[in-house]
Amino acid sequence: MVVGILGGGQLARMLALAGYPLGLNFIVLDPAPDVCAAPVAEHMQGDYDDQALLAELAQQADIVTYEFENVPAQAVAYLADKVAVYPPPQALAAAQDRLNEKTLFRRLGVDTPDFVAVNSLEELQQAMDQVGWPAVVKTRTQGYDGKGQAILKRPDDLAPAWQSLGGVPAIVEAFVPFAREVSIIAVRSTTAEVVCYPLTENSHRDGVLRLSIARPDDPMQGQAASYAARLMKELDYVGVLALELFQADNRLLANEFAPRVHNSGHWTQDGAATCQFENHLRAVLGLPLGSTDAVGHSAMVNLVGTIPAQADVLVNSHAHLHLYGKAPRPGRKVGHINLCAESRAALEAGLKRVLALAGE
Amino acid sequence: MVVGILGGGQLARMLALAGYPLGLNFIVLDPAPDVCAAPVAEHMQGDYDDQALLAELAQQADIVTYEFENVPAQAVAYLADKVAVYPPPQALAAAQDRLNEKTLFRRLGVDTPDFVAVNSLEELQQAMDQVGWPAVVKTRTQGYDGKGQAILKRPDDLAPAWQSLGGVPAIVEAFVPFAREVSIIAVRSTTAEVVCYPLTENSHRDGVLRLSIARPDDPMQGQAASYAARLMKELDYVGVLALELFQADNRLLANEFAPRVHNSGHWTQDGAATCQFENHLRAVLGLPLGSTDAVGHSAMVNLVGTIPAQADVLVNSHAHLHLYGKAPRPGRKVGHINLCAESRAALEAGLKRVLALAGE
Structure with a gap:
């Protein structure tokens, strides 16, 4: 049984180490030339949206999973047509966009900090009345390990924060004084x-x-x-x-x-x-x-x-x-x-x- | 750090799986074309006494160990001249010959069943007076998983047993009625x-x-x-x-x-x-x-x-x-x-x- 993994970093490496005792073999798809899963898996080097590579992966793997969530949704959809992909593509889609994610939480009765979607500096300024100070503004997509976010403590912070995120669609959330x-x-x-x-x-x-x-x-x-x-x-x-x-x-x-x-x-x-x-x-x-x-x-x-x-x-x-x-x-x-x-x-x-x- | 392993079977595979978290990489030397450590280690295919391969292994590995004890002693000695080899070659030598092994046990005050070295059917017949019936005759070298041994219950068993072992140097041991x-x-x-x-x-x-x-x-x-x-x-x-x-x-x-x-x-x-x-x-x-x-x-x-x-x-x-x-x-x-x-x-x-x- 061969497991394909999108991404060849440490999570893929540790999945492989845990999987050999179950009798599995592994292929990782990753654009980097030198990935840390390579010693314990076959490494297919190439872009996540390279359809020829994805087709090859679908043919060689019995199942495909991923080790990070910023894989292009269309690549996963293309794969899922050819081979079983878990977690399901809709989970990836929900996790890739902070607005969709938080909206889903709310709909399911999962409490969240107050949040508002913002698409411009003006919207951000208006949203502050709703979420209050301090707050955190985050890009809707591509954030990880604290990247793609900025803390807002006073009105002067708004313009530099908005600029630092590159002016992309974002959400602003109330800062929770958490224990x-x-x-x-x-x-x-x-x-x-x-x-x-x-x-x-x-x-x-x-x-x-x-x-x-x-x-x-x-x-x-x-x-x-x-x-x-x-x-x-x-x-x-x-x-x-x-x-x-x-x-x-x-x-x-x-x-x-x-x-x-x-x-x-x-x-x-x-x-x-x-x-x-x-x-x-x-x-x-x-x-x-x-x-x-x-x-x-x-x-x-x-x-x-x-x-x-x-x-x-x-x-x-x-x-x-x-x-x-x-x-x-x-x-x-x-x-x-x-x-x-x-x-x-x-x-x-x-x-x-x-x-x-x-x-x- | 690269660990070389003589033998590429399941023990090498499990050594490698346990070693990656320590930051190690692995090379296994094994004559078989298809070894089960291959998915998790570099496989050097060749004989254990191929000096060119051994020299290459010594150059690429920081340390060499083995996963089975029937590696030729001279191959290990050759390697040990070029790279650290553990366990030490003298341990391998002692384990490869049942007579040396049991003699060593005795010398160290480690109790063993009674045993006698035998080099011919005649010697085997004579030895039975000393070890008594029943007994087990074993080749001095190359035995594993019950191979290279025969049980002796009565005098008629001696000749077929001796023949089945191929007439090579052996030891005969008292059969221990163990709990x-x-x-x-x-x-x-x-x-x-x-x-x-x-x-x-x-x-x-x-x-x-x-x-x-x-x-x-x-x-x-x-x-x-x-x-x-x-x-x-x-x-x-x-x-x-x-x-x-x-x-x-x-x-x-x-x-x-x-x-x-x-x-x-x-x-x-x-x-x-x-x-x-x-x-x-x-x-x-x-x-x-x-x-x-x-x-x-x-x-x-x-x-x-x-x-x-x-x-x-x-x-x-x-x-x-x-x-x-x-x-x-x-x-x-x-x-x-x-x-x-x-x-x-x-x-x-x-x-x-x-x-x-x-x-x-």
Whole structure:
């Protein structure tokens, strides 16, 4: 069985590593000459909208999935005509546009911060009366890792912010004074079976995820799982989905979802009975889903721009290193460290050392 | 960092899968055209004693290890002149010859069944007075998975047995009426740090391992670990070593050791804090060793000659499938299933279903 993946980055690499034990083989399609999934997958180099390549991929792969959501919708539609593509194209379309995404959340009763669509500086100025200060303006499409957004604190910020985003269609959202950011990693199978991992608490810096801590038995688990289940049912979803949320008081407000395996689910590689990568593959292949039970207490620390000496990481008992085979560059995610412990206290003690190694 | 592996079978495949997260890349040298490590490693096809290939491997790899012990000793010696090779060549030499191996055990105070070296049918006949009936005659070299041996129950068996082994130098051993077969998987680092996994209880059929059950807190753990430590110290060992033992009453008798990762350690992939494959790589690379703690209760069932439907395996909660990418043939190991449970009772209940799937 051959799985095709659009994108050949670290998520594709980790999908492949999790998939070989299931007897799978992998092809990744990626325009970059040197992708980090290449040592563990066949690399088809070319553009995502190269129809000849897409046709070849459809012929060689039994199923196609993707590791990032900015694949052109028409490429996915073209593929989906020829081969099974999961998650379904409508999930990709919803995730690619922040206005569609937030509108969908609202329609499903999934709470969100207040938001207004804006297509000009004038509309942005008018929208501020509705959403209030401070606020965040975001491009509708192509944003990731904090890119494509600007914070608005006072009227003077509006014109430079609008210019910095390039004057493209955007949405402006109320800035939520959140107590914490969390995410729920959910999985839905072809038979509509849904399982969720324990809620994960996330910390970002400069728009990039730095730390995720799994919180088994979190009081907000039920609400987050219910949001994810509504969304996946509506989209007739198959695969892993990550829903990012802000918690303010006892409310969860949906920020965005990713129709794929997610950085905040990497701790499951060492801290759950079945990792998110294997469960994504099980789901898209129509196999029974694996247990999402946490094993002990776990956290993940991203390595951004720097790789500590392997020995300094591995000397920490129960630390697991996951490198992506990438050369370090400032701001580039080059790996992560998972830390697993028997108690929350032991986890926190170990975490201090691991955060220091990651330069946090 | 590039790791070269002599042999490109399932052990090489699983070493590579465990090694990518550490940032490693892999080259396997194997004469077969189609090896199951090929999708996850560069495959150098050629004979183990092809000096040009060995020189190329030494140049491209930062370190070389092996996944099976019947690599020609002179090939390893040639390599070891050019690049670091672990486990050390003297460990390979000791494991390749049953007479040297058992003599070494004796010298180190590691108990063994009675044995006598025999080089002719006449010597075999004489040796029976010493070892008694029944007994097992084994070729000194090249035996694995029950091949190269014959059981001796009465004098009439001697001539056919001798002939079946091809008249090569052999040893004859007393047949031990053992209560169980166990193995200890031990790891020794370049700094002489030694860690052991929990003792594993093994069941064979037709000379092939079928079932391994991890036994944390087994009363024989200390004795087995002490045997392994003595052996590794004597050989100045680096890497994973598997020592197979018979238990008769409260004594452990060493049967043989393998200077590599071992089938009876596969449960560690899902049932230990760090798996044997990662710990082997950590050891040979001079990195700190990972925790060998068991996580819950685990067992491994080999898939021999047959691959059950994936869904039938994965529907069992906490069952993990590990396929090797091999076509099934009678008697061929094509994969294994690891089963993990929170209690020994739950493990045994699940094991019945998994054994049935494997045709056991």
